[in-house]
Amino acid sequence: MVILGIDIGGSQLRAGMVDENGAILASRAIPTPSDMESFQPQFHDAIRWLLEATALPAGVGVGCKGVIDPDTTRIELLPGALHYLEGLRLADLVGLPMDVPVFADNDARVALAGEMVWGAARDLRNVLMITLGSGVGGAAMVDGKLLRGHSGMAGMLGHLTVEPDGARCFCGNRGCLETVFSARAIEGEAWAAVRRGCVSSLTRLFSEQPQLASCRTVFQAASEGDALAAEILARATGKLAGALAGLLHVFDPEVVILGGQVANAGAALLEPLRRQVWERSRGLLGRDTPIVEQTVADKTGIVGAAGLVMATR
Numbered sequence: 001m002v003i004l005g006i007d008i009g010g011s012q013l014r015a016g017m018v019d020e021n022g023a024i025l026a027s028r029a030i031p032t033p034s035d036m037e038s039f040q041p042q043f044h045d046a047i048r049w050l051l052e053a054t055a056l057p058a059g060v061g062v063g064c065k066g067v068i069d070p071d072t073t074r075i076e077l078l079p080g081a082l083h084y085l086e087g088l089r090l091a092d093l094v095g096l097p098m099d100v101p102v103f104a105d106n107d108a109r110v111a112l113a114g115e116m117v118w119g120a121a122r123d124l125r126n127v128l129m130i131t132l133g134s135g136v137g138g139a140a141m142v143d144g145k146l147l148r149g150h151s152g153m154a155g156m157l158g159h160l161t162v163e164p165d166g167a168r169c170f171c172g173n174r175g176c177l178e179t180v181f182s183a184r185a186i187e188g189e190a191w192a193a194v195r196r197g198c199v200s201s202l203t204r205l206f207s208e209q210p211q212l213a214s215c216r217t218v219f220q221a222a223s224e225g226d227a228l229a230a231e232i233l234a235r236a237t238g239k240l241a242g243a244l245a246g247l248l249h250v251f252d253p254e255v256v257i258l259g260g261q262v263a264n265a266g267a268a269l270l271e272p273l274r275r276q277v278w279e280r281s282r283g284l285l286g287r288d289t290p291i292v293e294q295t296v297a298d299k300t301g302i303v304g305a306a307g308l309v310m311a312t313r
């Protein structure tokens with residue numbers, strides 16, 4: 001059996017045929033088309049190439065940013081470069097015969113679906129997934145089912161309020177988790193400190209162009225003993241730990257899975273995070289809930305999308 005997994009991202013559109021073990025048999029990646037006129041032919045070319053390379057899939061899974069109605073596969077809300085897809089049904093865009101079922105959801109739920117089928121959420125019933133990238137995404141499995149909520153917004157952990165009077169978030173709220181812990185938030189703190197001329201290796205390296213200091217360089221500087229970088233990360237990690245402890249009290253999950261590029265920092269993030277989350281949540285929960293890295297190392301989003309088919313069928 002093969003499943004067609006598709007990830008529609010802001011910069012790349014990726015599609016691949018995945019087998020029942022979660023292995024990618026063939027895949028294609030194209031730059032995300034900038035308008036509808038070029039989207040449809042380029043998308044269909046990629047799918048046609050995959051069908052010729054393998055076979056007609058047993059199902060199609062699509063991960064896409066924004067808010068997707070899983071019942072109809074309609075893209076309800078999609079700000080940014082792919083705005084032109086809003087209001088369209090992903091099943092129509094894929095354009096395969098009617099008897100090939102199409103499942104679609106937002107990218108964080110798709111990542112969790114991949115973990116449910118092949119990864120760290122396998123055989124579990126209550127799991128939180130948090131994706132730490134330039135923004136923060138999230139998804140929850142509650143009593144064995146992906147939580148979707150009344151309007152499909154449930155699980156948006158990045159928009160949990162952690163500072164009621166904090167910075168304005170693009171969503172309209174203030175002090176959302178992603179304004180204090182995300183690659184973008186950490187970089188913003190570093191750039192401001194460099195511009196102020198704070199004593200740090202970051203200031204020495206990036207005083208001409210602060211915006212070249214990336215989240216990864218902040219972690220690197222902290223690991224080399226830079227006090228300012230360490231302080232920026234400690235403050236952001238403390239906020240994330242507070243948010244996660246609260247979420248553990250709400251969801252009581254068996255495990256928390258971290259994905260996204262910031263989670264690649266590994267022990268430098270995980271160790272202080274675990275320590276603080278456990279201190280905060282042990283009293284009520286009576287245990288230390290495991291906080292683990294994503295195990296379906298699916299940088300492409302293709303495997304997670306295929307997992308959505310397996311998890312939903």
Ligand SMILES: [Zn+2]
Nearest residue numbers: 159169171176
């Ligand atoms: Zn927000």
